[in-house]
Amino acid sequence: MLIKSHDxxxxxxxxxxxxxxxxxxxxxxxxxxxxxxxGSLKVYAALKRMIEEKGLLTSVExxxxxxxxxxxxxxxxxxxxxxxxxxxxxxxxGLLYCKVKEEDAEEIVNTTVLNNGIVERLxxxxxxxxxxxxxxxxxPFYKRQERVTxxxxxxIDPDDIYDYIAHRGYRAIxxxxxxxxxxxxxxxxxxxxxxxxxxGGFPTGRKWSFAASQPGPKKYIICNGDEGxxxxxxxxxxxxxxxxxxxxxxxxxxxxxxxxxxxxxxxAEYPLAIKRMRxxxxxxxxxxxxxxxxxxxxxxxxxxxKEGAGAFVCGEETALIASIEGERGMPRPRPPFPAVKGxxxxxxxxxxxxxxxxxxYIINNxxxxxxKYGTAGSSGTKTFALAGQVQNTGLxxxxxxxxxxxxxxxxxxxxxxxxxYKSVQIGGPSGGCLTEDKLDLPLDYDELMKVGAMIGxxxxxxxxxxxxxxxxxxxxxxxxxxxxxxxxxxCREGTKQLLALLTKITEGKGTEADLDLxxxxxxxxxxxxxxxxxxxxxxxxLTTLRYFRDEYIAHVRDKKCPAGACQALKEYYINPEKxxxxxxxxxxxxAGAITGEKKQPHVINVDLCLKCGACMExxxxxxxxxR
Amino acid sequence: MENRDxxxxxxxxxxxxHEGKVSHxxxxxxxxxSDYGYLPKEVLTYIATSMGISPATVLGVATFYAQFSLIPKxxxxxxxxxxTACHVRGSEPIMMALRxxxxxxxxxxxxxxxxxxxxxxxxxxxxxxxxVVVADEEVHGQMTPDGILEIVRKLAPAASEx
Ligand SMILES: Cc1cc2nc3c(=O)[nH]c(=O)nc-3n(C[C@H](O)[C@H](O)[C@H](O)COP(=O)(O)O)c2cc1C
Ligand code: SF4
Ligand code: SF4
Ligand code: SF4
Ligand code: FES
Ligand code: FES
Numbered sequence: 001m002l003i004k005s006h007d008x009x010x011x012x013x014x015x016x017x018x019x020x021x022x023x024x025x026x027x028x029x030x031x032x033x034x035x036x037x038x039g040s041l042k043v044y045a046a047l048k049r050m051i052e053e054k055g056l057l058t059s060v061e062x063x064x065x066x067x068x069x070x071x072x073x074x075x076x077x078x079x080x081x082x083x084x085x086x087x088x089x090x091x092x093x094g095l096l097y098c099k100v101k102e103e104d105a106e107e108i109v110n111t112t113v114l115n116n117g118i119v120e121r122l123x124x125x126x127x128x129x130x131x132x133x134x135x136x137x138x139x140p141f142y143k144r145q146e147r148v149t150x151x152x153x154x155x156i157d158p159d160d161i162y163d164y165i166a167h168r169g170y171r172a173i174x175x176x177x178x179x180x181x182x183x184x185x186x187x188x189x190x191x192x193x194x195x196x197x198x199x200g201g202f203p204t205g206r207k208w209s210f211a212a213s214q215p216g217p218k219k220y221i222i223c224n225g226d227e228g229x230x231x232x233x234x235x236x237x238x239x240x241x242x243x244x245x246x247x248x249x250x251x252x253x254x255x256x257x258x259x260x261x262x263x264x265x266x267x268a269e270y271p272l273a274i275k276r277m278r279x280x281x282x283x284x285x286x287x288x289x290x291x292x293x294x295x296x297x298x299x300x301x302x303x304x305x306k307e308g309a310g311a312f313v314c315g316e317e318t319a320l321i322a323s324i325e326g327e328r329g330m331p332r333p334r335p336p337f338p339a340v341k342g343x344x345x346x347x348x349x350x351x352x353x354x355x356x357x358x359x360x361y362i363i364n365n366x367x368x369x370x371x372k373y374g375t376a377g378s379s380g381t382k383t384f385a386l387a388g389q390v391q392n393t394g395l396x397x398x399x400x401x402x403x404x405x406x407x408x409x410x411x412x413x414x415x416x417x418x419x420x421y422k423s424v425q426i427g428g429p430s431g432g433c434l435t436e437d438k439l440d441l442p443l444d445y446d447e448l449m450k451v452g453a454m455i456g457x458x459x460x461x462x463x464x465x466x467x468x469x470x471x472x473x474x475x476x477x478x479x480x481x482x483x484x485x486x487x488x489x490x491c492r493e494g495t496k497q498l499l500a501l502l503t504k505i506t507e508g509k510g511t512e513a514d515l516d517l518x519x520x521x522x523x524x525x526x527x528x529x530x531x532x533x534x535x536x537x538x539x540x541x542l543t544t545l546r547y548f549r550d551e552y553i554a555h556v557r558d559k560k561c562p563a564g565a566c567q568a569l570k571e572y573y574i575n576p577e578k579x580x581x582x583x584x585x586x587x588x589x590x591a592g593a594i595t596g597e598k599k600q601p602h603v604i605n606v607d608l609c610l611k612c613g614a615c616m617e618x619x620x621x622x623x624x625x626x627r
Numbered sequence: 628m629e630n631r632d633x634x635x636x637x638x639x640x641x642x643x644x645h646e647g648k649v650s651h652x653x654x655x656x657x658x659x660x661s662d663y664g665y666l667p668k669e670v671l672t673y674i675a676t677s678m679g680i681s682p683a684t685v686l687g688v689a690t691f692y693a694q695f696s697l698i699p700k701x702x703x704x705x706x707x708x709x710x711t712a713c714h715v716r717g718s719e720p721i722m723m724a725l726r727x728x729x730x731x732x733x734x735x736x737x738x739x740x741x742x743x744x745x746x747x748x749x750x751x752x753x754x755x756x757x758x759v760v761v762a763d764e765e766v767h768g769q770m771t772p773d774g775i776l777e778i779v780r781k782l783a784p785a786a787s788e789x
Pocket of ligand 4: 590609613
């Protein structure tokens with residue numbers, strides 16, 4: 001079906017909305033990567049089959065006439081609470097079931113769908129209070145969140161363009177094509193204070209105006225879906241959960257700067273995101289929402305997908321451009337900036353997925369509404385990927401300016417397994433590690449900059465007291481050393497030396513002089529590197545040196561790892577006084593390193609031991625210790 | 628030449644479907660790799676000749692990106708995520724257990740019988756389920772050292788049947 005005009009779009013929206021209104025109940029089964037990995041598609045199939053058998057299923061095709069009040073069963077993108085997946089949510093009640101299995105489908109249908117009852121055992125149990133939580137809104141994980149970018153992510157079927165349209169989809173592009181000229185669009189975005197969500201936090205409107213003032217006719221919009229930061233999955237969730245919002249964002253950006261072609265650069269590790277984006281593009285094309293004379297206007301826009309091939313540096317703008325051009329993804333010196341001379345020498349704007357997904361909200365609701373969220377310098381909301389040693393891991397969207405404490409403790413529920421808070425690693429390999437006394441810092445681009453960290457793309461990895469900060473610094477250095485493109489010496493050689501120094505320290509072979517050397521070298525790499533990778537690579541080293549110096553000292557002076565994490569400095573042993581000889585440990589040991597008779601104290605053969613810690617985790621009597 | 632063309636017929640088809648565009652080199656290599664399982668040297672040379680670019684360019688691209696492999700991989704690829712979230716939740720012990728079980732190491736990531744290849748990846752975007760392992764294309768969350776060995780042992784007999 002072609003949507004040839006603004007009226008067509010409006011009529012279609014009314015029609016699909018009317019169909020949606022017929023739904024008495026909507027059951028949303030999460031089909032994000034996490035939940036799919038836990039078997040959510042089977043849950044979906046089972047629920048759908050059973051409801052269909054009862055003759056209650058509403059037509060899946062929203063545009064077909066719906067004759068009765070029925071129940072819809074939909075897949076959706078990530079609801080955010082991945083760790084408790086597969087998640088099943090009911091609308092309009094907001095009832096949320098966690099860890100749902102295929103076998104649960106029957107009970108769900110009988111109890112909840114047919115009788116409005118609740119299957120208690122599928123409710124989320126607050127680990128801190130033991131309370132069973134019924135609805136999503138009451139869940140502490142969701143309570144403090146404010147969903148703007150992710151509003152429809154987890155609520156609509158990402159594979160169904162009509163579902164998007166029913167939820168005001170493509171209305172923003174329709175609005176600007178009718179009412180706004182490009183300058184007005186840029187002004188609105190400028191007024192909203194939107195800053196790029198890809199890491200740097202550069203004002204989006206300002207960036208656009210550089211490209212807009214360049215002569216045409218050929219310009220490009222690139223959507224940066226590389227998401228190379230380990231520990232981050234916001235962009236993936238948006239692409240999987242609401243792909244059309246990314247397309248609409250690209251169209252808005254394209255209209256604003258005068259581009260008629262766009263590229264989505266997505267990492268190859270994200271097959272599901274790529275599949276959903278491809279489907280969204282095909283559907284938008286089939287409906288005339290991409291292509292020539294969009295909605296009867298003279299605006300033409302086309303979108304291509306380029307799959308990355310696994311190189312962190314390709315997230316950097318100039319490297320990304322080189323990669324799309326088919327070359328090795330090596331950064332080029334700037335200026336010229338891509339906004340002036342980018343893809344194939346044409347003015348190009350590169351925006352992050354989340355930045356683009358925010359645009360429809362700004363256009364639909366106005367800059368003022370957007371600015372109601374956030375702080376003076378950082379407006380709007382930000383999605384964070386909360387992971388690591390925290391009770392509730394998942395995708396979290398909060399207004400800018402909330403504190404780390406709120407995110408880690410109120411939303412994240414504090415640390416898991418009774419661990420003590422040690423630090424949060426924020427901003428990935430370009431960011432820093434923040435100590436307890438920084439927990440009340442508002443999450444805001446400029447505030448974090450002040451303490452040597454950055455919001456980056458939004459990865460938040462919580463670390464407990466059993467995480468060694470020297471090892472963590474080494475981990476990040478290993479990552480960037482591996483990912484350095486090798487073009488400039490300070491980055492290529494410097495990161496290698498930094499890694500060697502850190503390795504030496506974690507092996508208990510470092511000296512205090514090494515710490516000074518580390519600091520000096522880190523500064524040199526920062527100053528001498530060409531692109532952001534090298535310039536920020538030393539950040540984890542510098543922040544850990546700054547905030548956890550005593551831990552470094554313990555490694556070099558006492559040859560000890562206070563966290564008991566550094567492999568070379570630890571040894572597992574079984575305390576014979578405590579060991580009950582239950583044999584559990586010897587059964588889980590992957591190395592066969594534990595021997596002992598039943599009911600007799602066991603022993604670990606240190607030569608065989610891989611130091612994997614599996615035994616310690618399993619021993620119910622706390623008999624296994626690290627020395 | 629005739630023989631050679633037949634031998635690389637599929638490669639040529641892939642190149643043709645991209646209209647031989649140099650800007651599509653990465654995509655071409657991706658498709659060729661999924662065809663062969665890896666990128667054999669002679670195929671790279673063929674691609675260069677057919678596309679009229681230097682073998683060094685093709686090799687340069689093929690070695691730059693982590694996704695490409697110039698050596699054959701095992702029938703089952705085990706990818707252990709070692710991103711930050713997985714790292715702090717214990718991906719290293721998982722790798723150690725696998726290396727020991729399969730008798731492989733970082734220099735030699737593939738077993739001699741070409742059954743398993745062990746790779747690390749830096750984040751699969753499922754960090755909420757850390758530590759994450761992808762074994763034979765299937766994503767497993769909240770993995771443990773003994774858990775992964777169980778999976779590997781299940782894959783291995785299945786492999787010997789066919
Ligand atoms: C080494 C490096 C890696 C980067 N990786 C990403 C990435 O994965 N995704 C992203 O959106 N931006 C990444 N960036 C930032 C981008 O270069 C760019 O600033 C951003 O995509 C601009 O979009 P925004 O203004 O909407 O944030 C990276 C930068 C550097 C230096
Ligand atoms: S700083 Fe590192 S990644 Fe960036 S261009 Fe230089 S060598 Fe390459
Ligand atoms: S699990 Fe603990 S108690 Fe049981 S044999 Fe091992 S060390 Fe002893
Ligand atoms: S740490 Fe791992 S390898 Fe060592 S004894 Fe315990 S289970 Fe076995
Ligand atoms: S993937 Fe289902 S909640 Fe995130
Ligand atoms: S860090 Fe392992 S999935 Fe993200």
